[in-house]
Amino acid sequence: MRVIYVSNLCLPQVYEGLFEDKRYKSSEAVQKYHRIMVEGFALNDREVISLGVVPANKNVSKKFISLPAGELNGVKYKHLKTINLPIIKQLLNAVGVYFNIIKLGNKKNSFVICDGLSYLASKAAVLACRLKRVKSVVIITDLPEFLVGNNKRAVKRYKILFDKFLAYVVLTEKMAVRLGYTDKPYVVLEGQVDSREEREITRHKQYNKKIVMYAGIVQRLYGLKNLVEGFIKADLNDYELHIYGNGDYAEEIDNISEVHKNVKHFSSQPNSTIVEKEKEAYLLVNPRPTTEEYTKYSFPSKNMEYMVSGTAVLTTALPGMPEEYKQYVYLIEDESVEGISNAFKNIAKLSDEEVVNKGRLAREFVLSEKNNKIQTEKIIELINRIE
The missing domain is CATH 3.40.50.2000 (Glycogen Phosphorylase B;)
Structure with missing residues:
Protein backbone atom coordinates (compact mmCIF):
# COMPACT_ATOMS: atom_id res chain seq x y z
CA MET A 1 0.00 0.00 0.00
CA ARG A 196 14.74 3.41 16.40
CA GLU A 197 15.70 4.77 19.82
CA GLU A 198 18.10 2.46 21.63
CA ARG A 199 16.24 0.39 24.21
CA GLU A 200 19.03 0.51 26.77
CA ILE A 201 20.61 3.75 27.92
CA THR A 202 23.46 4.38 30.30
CA ARG A 203 22.53 6.74 33.11
CA HIS A 204 24.78 8.13 35.81
CA LYS A 205 23.32 7.61 39.26
CA GLN A 206 25.54 10.19 40.95
CA TYR A 207 24.81 13.87 40.37
CA ASN A 208 26.95 16.77 41.58
CA LYS A 209 24.15 19.11 40.60
CA LYS A 210 20.64 17.86 39.94
CA ILE A 211 19.33 19.67 36.90
CA VAL A 212 15.59 20.34 36.67
CA MET A 213 14.88 21.24 33.06
CA TYR A 214 12.09 22.86 31.07
CA ALA A 215 12.27 23.29 27.28
CA GLY A 216 9.60 25.09 25.28
CA ILE A 217 7.80 28.40 25.00
CA VAL A 218 8.69 30.59 27.97
CA GLN A 219 5.36 32.26 28.71
CA ARG A 220 3.31 32.86 31.82
CA LEU A 221 0.41 31.19 30.00
CA TYR A 222 2.28 27.88 30.22
CA GLY A 223 2.88 28.09 33.96
CA LEU A 224 6.47 29.33 33.88
CA LYS A 225 6.01 31.97 36.59
CA ASN A 226 4.67 29.47 39.11
CA LEU A 227 7.36 26.98 38.11
CA VAL A 228 10.21 29.42 38.78
CA GLU A 229 8.72 30.76 42.01
CA GLY A 230 7.86 27.26 43.22
CA PHE A 231 11.40 26.05 42.55
CA ILE A 232 12.90 29.01 44.42
CA LYS A 233 10.50 28.47 47.34
CA ALA A 234 11.51 24.79 47.59
CA ASP A 235 15.06 26.00 48.43
CA LEU A 236 16.88 22.90 47.20
CA ASN A 237 20.59 23.65 47.47
CA ASP A 238 21.87 20.86 45.26
CA TYR A 239 19.37 21.52 42.44
CA GLU A 240 19.45 23.92 39.49
CA LEU A 241 16.54 24.95 37.27
CA HIS A 242 17.49 25.23 33.60
CA ILE A 243 14.95 26.80 31.23
CA TYR A 244 15.39 26.66 27.46
CA GLY A 245 13.31 28.81 25.13
CA ASN A 246 12.00 32.28 24.38
CA GLY A 247 8.78 34.07 25.29
CA ASP A 248 7.17 36.83 27.30
CA TYR A 249 8.56 35.59 30.62
CA ALA A 250 12.17 35.19 29.46
CA GLU A 251 13.36 38.66 30.46
CA GLU A 252 11.94 38.28 33.97
CA ILE A 253 13.72 34.93 34.37
CA ASP A 254 16.96 36.63 33.35
CA ASN A 255 16.40 39.19 36.11
CA ILE A 256 15.56 36.47 38.65
CA SER A 257 18.71 34.54 37.75
CA GLU A 258 20.80 37.55 38.76
CA VAL A 259 19.58 37.03 42.32
CA HIS A 260 19.02 33.27 42.37
CA LYS A 261 22.10 31.71 40.81
CA ASN A 262 20.53 28.24 40.64
CA VAL A 263 17.95 29.49 38.12
CA LYS A 264 19.42 29.65 34.62
CA HIS A 265 17.81 30.71 31.34
CA PHE A 266 19.07 29.64 27.92
CA SER A 267 17.70 30.72 24.56
CA SER A 268 16.06 28.33 22.11
CA GLN A 269 18.34 25.55 20.89
CA PRO A 270 18.13 23.00 18.05
CA ASN A 271 16.01 20.01 18.98
CA SER A 272 19.04 17.71 18.81
CA THR A 273 20.74 19.79 21.51
CA ILE A 274 17.59 19.87 23.66
CA VAL A 275 17.24 16.09 23.47
CA GLU A 276 20.81 15.60 24.71
CA LYS A 277 20.23 18.06 27.56
CA GLU A 278 17.04 16.20 28.51
CA LYS A 279 18.96 12.94 28.77
CA GLU A 280 21.55 14.58 31.03
CA ALA A 281 19.01 16.18 33.38
CA TYR A 282 17.80 14.75 36.69
CA LEU A 283 14.18 15.81 36.26
CA LEU A 284 12.12 17.24 33.38
CA VAL A 285 9.16 19.44 34.17
CA ASN A 286 6.03 20.60 32.36
CA PRO A 287 4.00 23.06 34.48
CA ARG A 288 1.26 23.71 31.87
CA PRO A 289 -1.93 24.75 33.76
CA THR A 290 -4.83 22.32 33.51
CA THR A 291 -7.45 25.09 33.81
CA GLU A 292 -7.02 26.20 30.19
CA GLU A 293 -9.78 24.89 27.91
CA TYR A 294 -7.37 23.76 25.18
CA THR A 295 -5.67 21.22 27.46
CA LYS A 296 -8.71 18.91 27.12
CA TYR A 297 -7.94 18.56 23.43
CA SER A 298 -4.17 18.25 23.39
CA PHE A 299 -1.32 16.04 24.49
CA PRO A 300 1.98 17.96 24.53
CA SER A 301 4.62 16.41 22.27
CA LYS A 302 6.98 17.75 24.93
CA ASN A 303 5.77 15.09 27.38
CA MET A 304 6.36 12.31 24.86
CA GLU A 305 9.86 13.62 24.13
CA TYR A 306 10.52 13.93 27.86
CA MET A 307 9.46 10.36 28.56
CA VAL A 308 11.53 8.76 25.81
CA SER A 309 14.63 10.56 27.10
CA GLY A 310 14.72 8.21 30.09
CA THR A 311 14.76 11.12 32.56
CA ALA A 312 12.01 11.30 35.18
CA VAL A 313 9.13 13.68 34.39
CA LEU A 314 7.17 16.01 36.67
CA THR A 315 4.00 17.31 35.00
CA THR A 316 0.57 18.66 35.73
CA ALA A 317 -2.26 16.14 35.34
CA LEU A 318 -3.33 17.43 31.95
CA PRO A 319 -6.92 16.48 31.00
CA GLY A 320 -5.74 15.17 27.63
CA MET A 321 -3.27 12.75 29.20
CA PRO A 322 -4.64 9.17 29.28
CA GLU A 323 -4.71 7.41 32.64
CA GLU A 324 -2.16 4.82 31.52
CA TYR A 325 0.57 7.48 31.49
CA LYS A 326 0.12 8.67 35.05
CA GLN A 327 1.94 5.80 36.77
CA TYR A 328 5.08 6.64 34.78
CA VAL A 329 5.37 10.32 35.75
CA TYR A 330 5.34 12.42 38.90
CA LEU A 331 2.24 14.61 39.06
CA ILE A 332 1.80 18.21 40.20
CA GLU A 333 -1.50 17.94 42.06
CA ASP A 334 -1.58 21.58 43.19
CA GLU A 335 -0.48 24.05 40.50
CA SER A 336 0.02 27.01 42.84
CA VAL A 337 3.51 28.22 43.79
CA GLU A 338 3.15 26.40 47.12
CA GLY A 339 1.96 23.23 45.40
CA ILE A 340 4.83 23.18 42.90
CA SER A 341 7.27 23.86 45.72
CA ASN A 342 5.89 20.86 47.62
CA ALA A 343 6.13 18.68 44.51
CA PHE A 344 9.84 19.49 44.22
CA LYS A 345 10.37 18.84 47.94
CA ASN A 346 8.63 15.47 47.72
CA ILE A 347 10.85 14.35 44.84
CA ALA A 348 13.92 15.60 46.69
CA LYS A 349 13.07 13.16 49.52
CA LEU A 350 13.31 10.20 47.14
CA SER A 351 16.49 8.30 46.46
CA ASP A 352 18.35 8.91 43.23
CA GLU A 353 17.80 5.27 42.34
CA GLU A 354 14.02 5.64 42.60
CA VAL A 355 13.94 8.79 40.47
CA VAL A 356 16.21 7.29 37.82
CA ASN A 357 14.08 4.15 37.74
CA LYS A 358 10.94 6.24 37.21
CA GLY A 359 12.48 7.71 34.09
CA ARG A 360 13.64 4.31 32.86
CA LEU A 361 10.15 2.82 33.22
CA ALA A 362 8.58 5.77 31.39
CA ARG A 363 11.01 5.29 28.53
CA GLU A 364 10.29 1.57 28.32
CA PHE A 365 6.54 2.28 28.31
CA VAL A 366 6.53 4.72 25.40
CA LEU A 367 9.05 2.71 23.39
CA SER A 368 7.07 -0.50 23.73
CA GLU A 369 3.51 0.89 23.62
CA LYS A 370 3.68 4.23 21.78
Missing part, protein backbone atom coordinates in the same frame (compact mmCIF):
# COMPACT_ATOMS: atom_id res chain seq x y z
CA ARG A 2 1.26 3.48 -0.90
CA VAL A 3 0.91 6.25 1.69
CA ILE A 4 0.83 9.81 0.32
CA TYR A 5 1.51 12.12 3.25
CA VAL A 6 0.67 15.83 2.87
CA SER A 7 2.22 18.19 5.43
CA ASN A 8 5.02 20.76 5.69
CA LEU A 9 7.61 18.04 6.30
CA CYS A 10 11.05 18.47 4.72
CA LEU A 11 14.20 16.39 4.62
CA PRO A 12 16.18 17.45 7.73
CA GLN A 13 19.11 18.86 5.75
CA VAL A 14 16.74 20.73 3.43
CA TYR A 15 14.84 22.18 6.37
CA GLU A 16 18.05 23.39 8.03
CA GLY A 17 19.25 25.05 4.84
CA LEU A 18 15.95 26.79 4.14
CA PHE A 19 16.21 29.39 6.89
CA GLU A 20 19.18 31.72 6.50
CA ASP A 21 18.16 33.55 9.66
CA LYS A 22 17.59 30.85 12.30
CA ARG A 23 15.48 33.22 14.40
CA TYR A 24 12.63 32.78 11.94
CA LYS A 25 12.78 29.00 11.65
CA SER A 26 9.33 27.39 11.77
CA SER A 27 8.45 24.88 14.46
CA GLU A 28 10.92 22.00 14.79
CA ALA A 29 8.35 20.17 16.93
CA VAL A 30 5.97 19.99 13.96
CA GLN A 31 8.74 18.67 11.72
CA LYS A 32 9.66 16.03 14.28
CA TYR A 33 6.02 14.93 14.73
CA HIS A 34 5.51 14.35 10.99
CA ARG A 35 8.94 12.79 10.45
CA ILE A 36 8.35 10.17 13.12
CA MET A 37 4.88 9.52 11.70
CA VAL A 38 5.99 8.93 8.10
CA GLU A 39 8.84 6.71 9.24
CA GLY A 40 6.30 4.68 11.19
CA PHE A 41 4.43 3.90 7.98
CA ALA A 42 7.72 2.84 6.36
CA LEU A 43 8.39 0.51 9.31
CA ASN A 44 5.04 -1.10 8.49
CA ASP A 45 6.40 -1.94 5.03
CA ARG A 46 4.42 0.73 3.23
CA GLU A 47 5.69 2.82 0.36
CA VAL A 48 5.67 6.35 1.74
CA ILE A 49 5.75 9.52 -0.34
CA SER A 50 5.91 12.78 1.59
CA LEU A 51 4.49 15.77 -0.28
CA GLY A 52 6.11 18.68 1.53
CA VAL A 53 4.43 22.07 1.50
CA VAL A 54 7.63 24.01 2.22
CA PRO A 55 7.25 25.94 5.51
CA ALA A 56 8.65 29.16 4.06
CA ASN A 57 7.62 32.41 5.70
CA LYS A 58 8.17 36.04 4.74
CA ASN A 59 11.59 36.03 6.41
CA VAL A 60 12.96 33.38 4.05
CA SER A 61 14.93 35.35 1.48
CA LYS A 62 14.33 33.08 -1.52
CA LYS A 63 11.43 34.10 -3.77
CA PHE A 64 11.32 31.01 -5.95
CA ILE A 65 11.76 27.86 -3.89
CA SER A 66 12.72 24.62 -5.61
CA LEU A 67 14.19 22.10 -3.21
CA PRO A 68 15.74 18.71 -4.03
CA ALA A 69 13.85 15.48 -3.51
CA GLY A 70 15.43 12.65 -1.57
CA GLU A 71 14.93 9.53 0.50
CA LEU A 72 15.56 8.87 4.19
CA ASN A 73 14.67 5.90 6.40
CA GLY A 74 12.37 4.39 3.78
CA VAL A 75 10.49 7.64 3.06
CA LYS A 76 10.56 9.38 -0.33
CA TYR A 77 10.53 13.16 0.11
CA LYS A 78 9.15 15.50 -2.53
CA HIS A 79 9.20 19.24 -1.82
CA LEU A 80 6.60 21.26 -3.71
CA LYS A 81 7.95 24.12 -5.81
CA THR A 82 6.54 27.49 -4.89
CA ILE A 83 6.97 31.25 -5.04
CA ASN A 84 7.39 32.74 -1.57
CA LEU A 85 4.77 35.47 -1.87
CA PRO A 86 1.50 35.74 0.11
CA ILE A 87 -1.51 33.94 -1.43
CA ILE A 88 0.53 32.85 -4.48
CA LYS A 89 2.51 30.49 -2.28
CA GLN A 90 -0.60 28.81 -0.88
CA LEU A 91 -2.25 28.53 -4.29
CA LEU A 92 0.82 26.96 -5.90
CA ASN A 93 1.14 24.53 -3.01
CA ALA A 94 -2.49 23.50 -3.45
CA VAL A 95 -2.02 22.98 -7.18
CA GLY A 96 1.12 20.92 -6.51
CA VAL A 97 -0.68 18.71 -4.00
CA TYR A 98 -3.64 18.19 -6.35
CA PHE A 99 -1.66 17.10 -9.39
CA ASN A 100 0.74 14.91 -7.40
CA ILE A 101 -2.15 12.99 -5.88
CA ILE A 102 -3.79 12.67 -9.31
CA LYS A 103 -0.50 11.18 -10.56
CA LEU A 104 0.37 9.01 -7.54
CA GLY A 105 -3.02 8.04 -6.09
CA ASN A 106 -4.67 4.72 -6.82
CA LYS A 107 -8.02 3.50 -5.55
CA LYS A 108 -6.84 -0.06 -4.90
CA ASN A 109 -3.50 0.36 -3.19
CA SER A 110 -3.02 3.86 -1.81
CA PHE A 111 -4.41 6.36 0.66
CA VAL A 112 -3.75 10.01 1.44
CA ILE A 113 -3.16 11.40 4.92
CA CYS A 114 -3.10 15.17 5.51
CA ASP A 115 -2.11 17.60 8.21
CA GLY A 116 -5.51 19.26 8.48
CA LEU A 117 -4.07 22.56 9.64
CA SER A 118 -2.55 23.08 6.16
CA TYR A 119 -5.89 24.33 4.87
CA LEU A 120 -5.51 24.85 1.12
CA ALA A 121 -3.20 21.86 0.68
CA SER A 122 -5.70 19.63 2.49
CA LYS A 123 -8.58 21.03 0.47
CA ALA A 124 -6.73 20.25 -2.76
CA ALA A 125 -5.95 16.76 -1.47
CA VAL A 126 -9.61 16.05 -0.74
CA LEU A 127 -10.64 17.14 -4.24
CA ALA A 128 -7.99 14.92 -5.82
CA CYS A 129 -8.96 11.97 -3.61
CA ARG A 130 -12.59 12.27 -4.66
CA LEU A 131 -11.67 12.34 -8.33
CA LYS A 132 -9.35 9.32 -8.00
CA ARG A 133 -11.59 7.59 -5.43
CA VAL A 134 -8.67 7.34 -3.02
CA LYS A 135 -9.27 6.99 0.73
CA SER A 136 -8.41 10.11 2.71
CA VAL A 137 -7.44 10.66 6.35
CA VAL A 138 -6.94 13.95 8.20
CA ILE A 139 -4.69 14.45 11.22
CA ILE A 140 -6.14 17.10 13.55
CA THR A 141 -3.49 18.22 16.03
CA ASP A 142 -5.31 21.35 17.20
CA LEU A 143 -8.87 22.62 17.13
CA PRO A 144 -9.37 25.47 14.63
CA GLU A 145 -10.95 27.73 17.25
CA PHE A 146 -7.69 27.70 19.21
CA LEU A 147 -5.77 28.74 16.09
CA VAL A 148 -8.00 31.45 14.64
CA GLY A 149 -9.66 32.66 17.82
CA ASN A 150 -13.03 34.37 17.39
CA ASN A 151 -12.99 34.18 13.60
CA LYS A 152 -16.15 32.08 13.30
CA ARG A 153 -16.03 32.07 9.52
CA ALA A 154 -12.51 30.55 9.53
CA VAL A 155 -13.53 27.96 12.13
CA LYS A 156 -16.50 26.98 9.96
CA ARG A 157 -14.27 26.63 6.89
CA TYR A 158 -11.98 24.23 8.72
CA LYS A 159 -14.92 22.18 9.98
CA ILE A 160 -16.40 21.93 6.47
CA LEU A 161 -12.99 20.80 5.20
CA PHE A 162 -12.53 18.17 7.93
CA ASP A 163 -15.99 16.76 7.25
CA LYS A 164 -14.96 15.89 3.69
CA PHE A 165 -12.37 13.34 4.85
CA LEU A 166 -13.26 9.69 5.31
CA ALA A 167 -11.34 9.07 8.55
CA TYR A 168 -9.80 11.06 11.40
CA VAL A 169 -6.71 11.00 13.60
CA VAL A 170 -7.18 13.06 16.77
CA LEU A 171 -5.06 13.66 19.87
CA THR A 172 -7.69 12.99 22.53
CA GLU A 173 -11.09 11.38 22.89
CA LYS A 174 -12.57 14.74 23.91
CA MET A 175 -11.37 16.21 20.62
CA ALA A 176 -13.33 13.54 18.71
CA VAL A 177 -16.40 14.33 20.80
CA ARG A 178 -16.13 18.09 20.28
CA LEU A 179 -15.72 17.69 16.52
CA GLY A 180 -18.66 15.28 16.38
CA TYR A 181 -16.70 12.39 14.87
CA THR A 182 -17.41 9.64 17.39
CA ASP A 183 -19.81 7.97 14.94
CA LYS A 184 -17.25 8.15 12.11
CA PRO A 185 -14.01 6.20 11.54
CA TYR A 186 -11.43 7.74 13.88
CA VAL A 187 -8.48 6.80 16.05
CA VAL A 188 -6.94 8.57 19.03
CA LEU A 189 -3.16 8.93 18.77
CA GLU A 190 -1.81 11.26 21.42
CA GLY A 191 1.63 11.04 19.84
CA GLN A 192 4.44 8.67 19.01
CA VAL A 193 8.13 8.13 19.65
CA ASP A 194 10.83 6.94 17.31
CA SER A 195 11.11 3.15 17.52
CA ASN A 371 6.38 3.81 19.15
CA ASN A 372 5.72 5.00 15.61
CA LYS A 373 5.39 1.51 14.13
CA ILE A 374 2.58 0.64 16.55
CA GLN A 375 0.84 4.01 16.27
CA THR A 376 0.82 4.16 12.46
CA GLU A 377 -0.37 0.55 12.33
CA LYS A 378 -3.54 1.81 14.04
CA ILE A 379 -4.08 4.25 11.16
CA ILE A 380 -3.58 1.48 8.61
CA GLU A 381 -6.14 -0.66 10.45
CA LEU A 382 -8.51 2.32 10.45
CA ILE A 383 -8.14 2.72 6.69
CA ASN A 384 -8.71 -0.98 6.11
CA ARG A 385 -12.08 -0.74 7.88
CA ILE A 386 -13.38 1.86 5.43
CA GLU A 387 -15.42 0.43 2.56
